[in-house]
Amino acid sequence: MKPASKSLRLTFVLLFSLLFQIQAQPQTRPAVEPRSAAPVAAAQQPVKQPEVKFAILGDTGTGGREQYEIGQKLTATRGTFPFEFVILLGDNMYGGESAKDFQNKFEKPYEALLSTGIKFYASLGNHDVPERQIAYKPFNMGGQRYYTFKPKDGVRFFALDSNYMDQKQLQWLENELKGSGSEWKVLFFHHPLYSSGEKHGPSLELRKVLEPLLTKNGVDVVFAGHEHFYERVKPQNGIQYFILGSSAKLRKGGIEKTELTAKGFDTDNAFMVAEISGDAMSFQTISRKGTVVDSGNFRRVERKAATND
Amino acid sequence: MRIHRLGKATASIVMSMILFVVCACAESSQAGSAQEQSKEFQGHIDKYMEIHKKAVASVPAIPKETTDAALIAKHQQQIADAIRALRPNALVGEVFTPAVRQMILATVKQAVAGKEGESAKATVLGEGNPKSGESETPVNVKVNATYPSTAPLSTVPPSMLMSLPMLPKELEYRFVGRNLILRDTTANLIVDFIPNAI
Numbered sequence: 001m002k003p004a005s006k007s008l009r010l011t012f013v014l015l016f017s018l019l020f021q022i023q024a025q026p027q028t029r030p031a032v033e034p035r036s037a038a039p040v041a042a043a044q045q046p047v048k049q050p051e052v053k054f055a056i057l058g059d060t061g062t063g064g065r066e067q068y069e070i071g072q073k074l075t076a077t078r079g080t081f082p083f084e085f086v087i088l089l090g091d092n093m094y095g096g097e098s099a100k101d102f103q104n105k106f107e108k109p110y111e112a113l114l115s116t117g118i119k120f121y122a123s124l125g126n127h128d129v130p131e132r133q134i135a136y137k138p139f140n141m142g143g144q145r146y147y148t149f150k151p152k153d154g155v156r157f158f159a160l161d162s163n164y165m166d167q168k169q170l171q172w173l174e175n176e177l178k179g180s181g182s183e184w185k186v187l188f189f190h191h192p193l194y195s196s197g198e199k200h201g202p203s204l205e206l207r208k209v210l211e212p213l214l215t216k217n218g219v220d221v222v223f224a225g226h227e228h229f230y231e232r233v234k235p236q237n238g239i240q241y242f243i244l245g246s247s248a249k250l251r252k253g254g255i256e257k258t259e260l261t262a263k264g265f266d267t268d269n270a271f272m273v274a275e276i277s278g279d280a281m282s283f284q285t286i287s288r289k290g291t292v293v294d295s296g297n298f299r300r301v302e303r304k305a306a307t308n309d
Numbered sequence: 310m311r312i313h314r315l316g317k318a319t320a321s322i323v324m325s326m327i328l329f330v331v332c333a334c335a336e337s338s339q340a341g342s343a344q345e346q347s348k349e350f351q352g353h354i355d356k357y358m359e360i361h362k363k364a365v366a367s368v369p370a371i372p373k374e375t376t377d378a379a380l381i382a383k384h385q386q387q388i389a390d391a392i393r394a395l396r397p398n399a400l401v402g403e404v405f406t407p408a409v410r411q412m413i414l415a416t417v418k419q420a421v422a423g424k425e426g427e428s429a430k431a432t433v434l435g436e437g438n439p440k441s442g443e444s445e446t447p448v449n450v451k452v453n454a455t456y457p458s459t460a461p462l463s464t465v466p467p468s469m470l471m472s473l474p475m476l477p478k479e480l481e482y483r484f485v486g487r488n489l490i491l492r493d494t495t496a497n498l499i500v501d502f503i504p505n506a507i
Contacts, residue, residue, distance in 0.1 A: 095445070097458040099379035126437035126461045131494050135381045137374040163437065164481060165467040191464065200436065204428040205466040 049278045050154030050184060053082060056272040058089030058225030059125065059245040063104040066269045067248035069288050071109035074271050077286065078113065081273050085118060085151060086110075087159070089225030089244060090125025090190030092139070097132045106138065114138065121149060123159040125190040125225060130161065145169075148176050155276055156180045160189035162206055162224075170209060177217035184276055184300070185219045192224035192243045194233045196264065198256040200226060214239055220300050221281065229254045229266035230285050232294055236260075240298055244285070246270050265293040346412040350474055353404040357500060361479055361493060364391035382458075389455055389496040399452045404491055404501040413473065417489065417506050420469040429466040433484050433507055438463040440486035448485045454499045456483075456492055 055074055060067055074086075093105055107114065114120075122139035123146075124130055134141045141147055145161040146169050158176060161169065177185060191203035193211060203226075214222070215237045225245035233241040246269050255264040265285065270293060274283040282297035368387040371380055405413060421430040435441060439448045439460040446460040456462075463484040473482055476491075480500065483492050489506035490499050 095459050097378070098382060099377070102378035126464055129458045129462075129497065131385060131497060132378070132381050132458065135371070135374055136378055137376045141374075143373040163462060163464045164470070166470040167475065168478075170467070203432070203464075205432050205468060209467040209471075 050152045050276055051278075052152050052155050052276045053084055054151070054274055055083045055086045056089065056188075056223055056242075056244055056274065057086060057247040058223070058243075059091040059228055060088060060109075060248045061091060061093040061101075061105040061127070062248040063094075063101070063109075064248060066250065066288060067105070068109045070247050070269050070271050071112070073286065073288060073290055074110075075112040076290075077271075077273060078118075081275075081284075083118075083273055086113065086120045087157065087188050087223065088120055088122040088139070089188055089223055090123050090162075091127045091225060091245070091249075092122050092125065092133060093129070094127050094249075097129045102136065121157065121159060123189050124161045124163060126163050130164075146172065148180075150183070154182075155184040155186065158185065158187045160187065162189040162191040162203065165206060165209060170213065174213055174217070177213065177219065184221075184281075185217070186221045186223070186276075187214065187219055188223040190224060191226050192233075192241070193222065194236055194241050194260055195224075195227050195243055196231055196233075196255050196258040196261045197227040197229070197243075197251075198254055199251060211237070223272075227251070227254060229264065230270045230272075230293065231255060231261060231265075232263040232285075232296075233260050234262045235298075240281075242272070242283075244270065244272055263294045342408075343412060346408050347474055349406065350404075350409040350412070353406065353409065354476065354480065357404060358477060358479065360392060360395045361495070364388050364395055365495065367391045385495070385497050386455075389493075389498045392493065392496050392498055393453050396453070399501075401452055401501060403452075405503050410503050413489065413503060414506060416472045417469065420466065420472055421507060429468055430507065432464050432466045433469075434487075435464065437461050438484055438486065450485050450488050450490060450499065450502055450504075452499060452501055456490075456497050456499060458497065 130145050134143050148158045150156045193207040195202045221240045223242050227243050227245045228249040228251035229246050231243040250269050255266045269288040272285045280299045285294040287293050371384045446457050448460050479495050481492050483490050487505045487507045488502050490502040493500050
């Protein structure tokens with residue numbers, strides 16, 4: 001890295017911290033849980049320090065005013081926080097999937113971002129027609145209902161189809177997780193494994209089959225939608241869970257706070273931005289009005305322990 | 310008196326043995342029948358997949374990914390039309406024949422049985438189900454009917470999916486209300502269905 005760009009980056013990080021008042025929140029730090037050691041080959045590789053900035057949107061595809069306003073706020077945020085891509089947590093298209101729907105519920109609301117080459121990576125929700133969306137290039141799904149991508153060395157994202165979790169998908173996930181060694185493992189899909197939602201609540205069926213795989217294979221963060229609010233769940237078995245299903249839809253008062261809730265926000269729409277830097281991840285949740293409603297950072301302490309084994 | 314007692318004991322041992330043999334035979338016959346049902350189902354799936362492949366081959370191919378959403382929808386429609394043309398007289402029960410239906414129904418029943426199955430049942434009949442009351446689009450459960458792109462797709466619990474016979478990626482199980490449908494994912498088409506499966 002050139003000195004000029006390095007100092008620019010440092011300035012940005014400082015500005016970012018000051019502007020958005022990132023506070024270290026100890027409760028967001030995943031509890032250190034014993035995990036299976038990473039494969040030997042992966043542990044022997046030189047440790048790279050990943051730097052990835054990304055944004056998160058969930059339950060977006062209404063084509064309504066709220067979606068457009070969130071799109072504008074997200075675009076504006078990129079001015080101070082230059083995220084490289086956006087992940088979508090499902091329900092990308094409500095009530096129809098014609099060409100016009102793709103325009104009104106995706107291309108127009110995020111036009112400013114798409115025109116600058118920002119990539120979107122979609123996962124499928126229960127309101128999505130899989131075959132239409134997996135073939136839609138701007139969703140970058142590679143023609144698959146579930147897929148993985150690696151934006152930088154040391155970080156891997158996994159998009160799942162939680163609406164149809166069959167044996168094939170589970171097997172694929174296990175293989176991919178095992179193969180990703182000591183990388184950051186970020187999962188995103190539609191149905192939350194943990195939730196304090198009054199309406200849906202957690203997807204217990206999914207949790208039964210998915211959670212053992214995630215904990216066994218050292219998943220760090222999980223983003224889900226479905227519930228039309230924001231909730232940061234207290235780390236479960238060493239994994240940090242976020243719910244963000246309010247980037248267009250909103251269920252006001254939808255959270256029935258439980259002991260799971262680290263932070264909840266159900267009075268306005270929201271989006272998230274996050275940065276993975278080395279062994280730490282910082283995040284902010286920003287409302288449609290531009291208020292930072294949650295922020296923090298956590299370190300994947302247990303990963304280091306695993307790779308040092 | 311003693312001889313009489315011995316006779317009684319022998320008789321009960323013999324009876325127990327007969328009962329054991331009868332049970333074992335019944336079990337083995339049931340297993341055989343489950344195997345036959347699976348084989349039969351696979352045969353119907355293979356037969357349908359031949360039609361599916363023929364239909365796909367008969368329409369102009371499109372790239373794996375495209376920015377043209379209209380092209381994707383048109384392609385899906387063309388495949389659905391081609392399938393309908395290749396099986397114009399398809400009826401309910403052609404894939405889910407009575408024997409197959411029995412096997413599928415037993416699997417579904419087991420997946421939602423008791424307290425353990427409550428969450429699976431709730432998942433099936435929950436919000437994603439087009440008849441859950443949250444969907445405004447009615448789904449016409451009919452062989453060869455298009456599954457409306459405006460209707461949600463029910464979530465099928467993993468526990469159920471893992472017990473049901475595996476399908477090729479072009480086909481999937483979904484629920485519309487209590488009906489289990491076999492959906493062609495490429496054509497967005499209802500291939501067959503079992504009414505009141507849950």
